[in-house]
Amino acid sequence: MTDTTGRTLPAADPAAVARTAVRDAKDAGGGTSTRLGTWLTLPAQLLILFVAVFPLLMQLYLSFTDWTPLSGRNWTEAYTLWAGTWNYEDVFADDRFWGALGRTLLIVVVAVPVEFLLGLGLATLFMDEFPGKRVLYSIMLVPMMIVPAVAGYMFYLLFQSDGPINGLLSAISGQDVAIRWLTDPDLAIVAVMIADIWQWTPLMFLILLAGLLGVPQDQLKAATLLGAGPWQRFRTIVLPKIKTIIVIALAIRVIEIFKIFDTLFIMTAGGPGVATETISVFFYKIMTLELAWSYVAAAGLVVLVGLSVVAGVAMAFLPKPGKRA
Amino acid sequence: MTSIHLSQIVKRFGDFTALQEMDLRIHDGEFIALLGPSGCGKSTTMNIIAGMEDPSEGRVMFGDRDVTALPMQKRGVGFVFQNYAIFTHMTVRENLAYGPRMHGAPRAEIERRVVEMADFLDLGAILDRPSAGLSVNILQRLAIGRSAIMEPAIFLLDEPLSNVDAAFRAVMRRELKSLQQRFEQTMVYVTHDQLEAMTMADRIAVMDHGVLQQVGTPLEVYNAPANLFVAQFLGAPGMNLLPGMLDGDGIVLEGGGRIALDDREVRTARRATGRDVVYGFRPEEARMGEDGVTRPVSFVERIGARTILHMEGGIKAVFENDVAVAEGRPVTLSPNPGAARIFDAGTGARLEG
Numbered sequence: 001m002t003d004t005t006g007r008t009l010p011a012a013d014p015a016a017v018a019r020t021a022v023r024d025a026k027d028a029g030g031g032t033s034t035r036l037g038t039w040l041t042l043p044a045q046l047l048i049l050f051v052a053v054f055p056l057l058m059q060l061y062l063s064f065t066d067w068t069p070l071s072g073r074n075w076t077e078a079y080t081l082w083a084g085t086w087n088y089e090d091v092f093a094d095d096r097f098w099g100a101l102g103r104t105l106l107i108v109v110v111a112v113p114v115e116f117l118l119g120l121g122l123a124t125l126f127m128d129e130f131p132g133k134r135v136l137y138s139i140m141l142v143p144m145m146i147v148p149a150v151a152g153y154m155f156y157l158l159f160q161s162d163g164p165i166n167g168l169l170s171a172i173s174g175q176d177v178a179i180r181w182l183t184d185p186d187l188a189i190v191a192v193m194i195a196d197i198w199q200w201t202p203l204m205f206l207i208l209l210a211g212l213l214g215v216p217q218d219q220l221k222a223a224t225l226l227g228a229g230p231w232q233r234f235r236t237i238v239l240p241k242i243k244t245i246i247v248i249a250l251a252i253r254v255i256e257i258f259k260i261f262d263t264l265f266i267m268t269a270g271g272p273g274v275a276t277e278t279i280s281v282f283f284y285k286i287m288t289l290e291l292a293w294s295y296v297a298a299a300g301l302v303v304l305v306g307l308s309v310v311a312g313v314a315m316a317f318l319p320k321p322g323k324r325a
Numbered sequence: 326m327t328s329i330h331l332s333q334i335v336k337r338f339g340d341f342t343a344l345q346e347m348d349l350r351i352h353d354g355e356f357i358a359l360l361g362p363s364g365c366g367k368s369t370t371m372n373i374i375a376g377m378e379d380p381s382e383g384r385v386m387f388g389d390r391d392v393t394a395l396p397m398q399k400r401g402v403g404f405v406f407q408n409y410a411i412f413t414h415m416t417v418r419e420n421l422a423y424g425p426r427m428h429g430a431p432r433a434e435i436e437r438r439v440v441e442m443a444d445f446l447d448l449g450a451i452l453d454r455p456s457a458g459l460s461v462n463i464l465q466r467l468a469i470g471r472s473a474i475m476e477p478a479i480f481l482l483d484e485p486l487s488n489v490d491a492a493f494r495a496v497m498r499r500e501l502k503s504l505q506q507r508f509e510q511t512m513v514y515v516t517h518d519q520l521e522a523m524t525m526a527d528r529i530a531v532m533d534h535g536v537l538q539q540v541g542t543p544l545e546v547y548n549a550p551a552n553l554f555v556a557q558f559l560g561a562p563g564m565n566l567l568p569g570m571l572d573g574d575g576i577v578l579e580g581g582g583r584i585a586l587d588d589r590e591v592r593t594a595r596r597a598t599g600r601d602v603v604y605g606f607r608p609e610e611a612r613m614g615e616d617g618v619t620r621p622v623s624f625v626e627r628i629g630a631r632t633i634l635h636m637e638g639g640i641k642a643v644f645e646n647d648v649a650v651a652e653g654r655p656v657t658l659s660p661n662p663g664a665a666r667i668f669d670a671g672t673g674a675r676l677e678g
Contacts, residue, residue: 216410218406218407218408218410219410219411219412219413221377221404221406221410222404222406222410222412222471223412223423223427224397224398225375225397225398225402225403225404225472226398226423226424226427226471226472226475227398227424227427227428227475228398228423228427229398229427232427236412236423236427237412240414240415241414
């Protein structure tokens, strides 16, 4: 007992001890140890910087040249084919690029709101108890789990002129329906959007359900007791509480649609013509079929800058951490 | 302001009966506490008054108006939740304005009522502060103000102090009681804490296992418990209850020993249906003496102002300051004159005579 007391006595005032410790650390050259830490972590930091930034720098470099794999030179010597801003001028003048970007945006403005509203509706339904909820919940998530390429094949088969969808429409209407879903330039993009909505509404549902579950039930009850109806409760309590989650869910889906490729490529390969050619399909085709790598590098950077601006605007809507919950 | 009458309320959840034929009249302007251990049905009772749950049987009357079928938003009931349920994404002002806004009151009127309520509750200086991160006593006032601005006939409070640390509860209790007196509202207060019920309530309704055990003023339920449950539940520690057999002018205790009764107590004890009775006395109402209950001391708890003796058979005695006893040695407790309460062991009811 005395031994313990003897040892703990100097530490009678923990705050004083902490203060001393801090001062000691400073005196003993806190600056040096920080600098040493920097040196020790530098290799890892450089590696991460290299991994993250190098491809981007390489892309930027190539975008100012006229280099292709066919030019017979190593990419490091691409400066010998210096093109200045020609690629960028070409990109801005390229109708096919703008067409692909426009179609991508069209899918964004149609599919994302539909996915959002369906997801929100389903999530709201799943807030209540009903028989078979658990089974239905599992079934709901299946589309999301399917490999996009497989989903592409499924919809490719479903949308055939003599496929099940036309078969169903025939059965309902009693006439012989033979809509050319995938070969009609106007309908092909509709088919692509339907596939996207089918596959990604579950993700929206899942994210929004998580958001709704986080809304305090007591506050909803309090609002009800204060006379708020269902719509008022949604607008004044639920919506402000899940605003952040909505922005994140929408951002994820918008970015994903810019990357839409596998499902779409299997269904239509961007066709007929360029009717379903989105920005990623456009990049793929220019790069593999025309081998215009430096041009794709420039176009890719234009899209990256554009998306970054959109993301920045979206971030502005997010509440700052630490401010009101 | 209005009276409440719960008439023969039964509430079942599947096979489980949460409330059994509960009949309770709450007077106009009264502060009543529903007190009981968790699972006793006190919250269910409150939810039925609020309209958050429908009774399986029976009727809820506000004054002479039957509100059983009225949805909760139309009952005009103010509800203060356990965690206050303040809308954390709004300012204090927006919280106060919520009710009038939802009822479509004109902007100028909302503003006037909010300022009035804020002045009344001393919230004026923080009206435009975000409500997240306010201290708990301000949250309590805000929660009450948010409901009070709708001028509800009835205020329901669901254990509002259970999240408050013990040191602060005394402050909150005083504030709550003074608010109730200023609003002159009928208040129903749910709690499992007898201290809260004893200090604030005009009357206490003690509940257990979905059955209303006793309704009375704090001192009535403390001094004249209706049955074994109330006797044992109220008081800290609760009443000593010794089962025994009536034998002439005394009771032979199960754990050994015999307690002599005076003439009045004998008459009371004879009202029992059988000879089995339970002899009860409060731990505070006994002294060490020659005859009474003799049991070995199992444990002595000294907490400065009081000393609590824990004796074998679950008997406890509370003494002021210290007493010279040793653990393991037998001690004889003599209940004070008039301290004895005698219960019918068969029915559990206290015998009066």
